[in-house]
Amino acid sequence: MxxxxxxxxxxxxxxxxxxxxxxxxxxxxxxxxxxxxxxxxxxxxxxxxxLGAIDDLNGISAGNGLVSIGAMTPHAAVAASGTVQDAIPALAELAGRIGDPHVRNRGTIGGSIANSDPAADYPAAVLGLKAIVRTNRREVAADDFFTDLFETALDEGELIIAVDFPIADAAAYEKFENPASRFALVGVMVCRTGSDVRVAVTGAGPCAFRVTEMEQALAANFNPEALKGISIGADDLNSDIHASAEYRAHLVGVMAGRAVGRMA
Ligand SMILES: Cc1cc2nc3c(=O)[nH]c(=O)nc-3n(C[C@H](O)[C@H](O)[C@H](O)COP(=O)(O)OP(=O)(O)OC[C@H]3O[C@@H](n4cnc5c(N)ncnc54)[C@H](O)[C@@H]3O)c2cc1C
Missing domain, CATH: 3.30.43.10 (Uridine Diphospho-n-acetylenolpyruvylglucosamine Reductase, domain 2)
Known part of the structure; x- marks a missing residue:
């Protein structure tokens, strides 16, 4: 050091x-x-x-159709929160599947999304649940937040205060995890609110992204069968010692189908 x-x-x-x-x-x-x-x-x-001594950054609250999670809230607190479990159980489950107990007790939602690791779980939740990232300067829509590999819309010196998650009618997260770290080889969050369906993917590309073709098919017929025949192009996906881009592309369809199957 x-x-x-x-x-x-x-x-x-x-x-x-x-x-x-x-x-x-x-x-x-x-x-x-x-x-x-x-x-x-x-x-x-x-x-x-x-940021560990700033109490205002740590905590979970619900109201006005939102669950708000302070940036310094550790993953373990989100997983154990009755508020999150009641309002958005898929989010509590996702947090409980991050890393190991040490990582879940030290790692935070703000640090996770600011880092924008391509294999991190929270980006799929932020994008899939259409969250708003609140900073000391503005509110950033999930669709604008993750911009590239380890890149976000945050400017120099901009601090995440909290993440506001709208309470969906239903949501489910499925990931195929690296058994050593539990990072996502591919993770898919499917979220349904009224007729609006969102499918957000982490682990597969440089940063989290949505699959609009799947969203449209599921909006018309919310059933795993609706995903049959939709293939994800491997060209822009990640390839490493853990999985090829083609394998990751295949996993997107499998994980999305499993998530929908749990919700349908
Ligand atoms: C062994 C191991 C296994 C893991 N497994 C998983 C996994 O399965 N799934 C998963 O999703 N993640 C996993 N992680 C990542 C982990 O969950 C943390 O979220 C991640 O490492 C960020 O850590 P942190 O919150 O302590 O942030 P830090 O490491 O302290 O910060 C990370 C970055 O975010 C910036 N930052 C932090 N807070 C803010 C803020 N409020 N506003 C603006 N910028 C900020 C920092 O400046 C820094 O650039 C794993 C990590 C380890 C070490």
Missing amino acids: YDFNFHKPATLDAALETFESSDDGQFMAGGQTMIPVMKQRLAMPSDVID
Whole structure:
């Protein structure tokens, strides 16, 4: 590790002021990605601003048809939340299937989506459930948030405050996981609200994406059978030692069918 300044502000304003006065500051949530990245010198911030003491960023509430999850809320709290389990059970289940207990107790929803790891689970929920990402500057629609591999719409110094999830009529998440890390080789969140159907995929491409052809087919006939014959092109999908792009493309159809099967 190399030298850096460490800050643990107690308020949001103090965190933002510290960032502004730093040469090259970076916010830290649970450090689950950031600390390994710093150890490898892939990031070398002059100032690490730990968000862990800012109570306003941590917690879950429901009202006005939304479940709001503070950016610093760990995955374990989302999984165990009666509010989330009642309102959007698929979201609680997704959080409970992230990594292992250590990761779920340290990793946060804000850190997960800011990182936009192509294999992370939350991006499928944010996109599938049509969430709004609330920052210190604005509200960002899910469709605009994930822009590329490890890239989001967040600007320099922009801080996620919370994620607001509309309560869907029904939703289900299915993932084919890497058995070592439990990251998604492919994960699919299907969500139905009235006649609106959304199908969001993580793990397969550089960042989370929707499959509009599946959404239209399911809006007309909400049944796994409706997905038969819809194939996903492998050209822009990820290929690595774990799975080829063609295999991932195949898994998108399988996971989507399983999710719909649980909801139909
Ligand atoms: C062994 C292991 C297994 C894992 N398995 C899974 C898995 O199965 N599924 C899965 O989805 N994930 C998995 N993860 C990822 C994990 O769940 C964390 O979500 C992820 O590592 C981010 O960690 P963090 O929340 O501690 O954020 P940090 O590592 O602290 O931060 C990550 C990035 O987000 C930025 N950031 C943090 N908070 C904010 C904020 N509020 N506003 C703006 N930017 C912010 C930081 O500056 C940094 O760039 C795994 C991680 C590990 C180490």
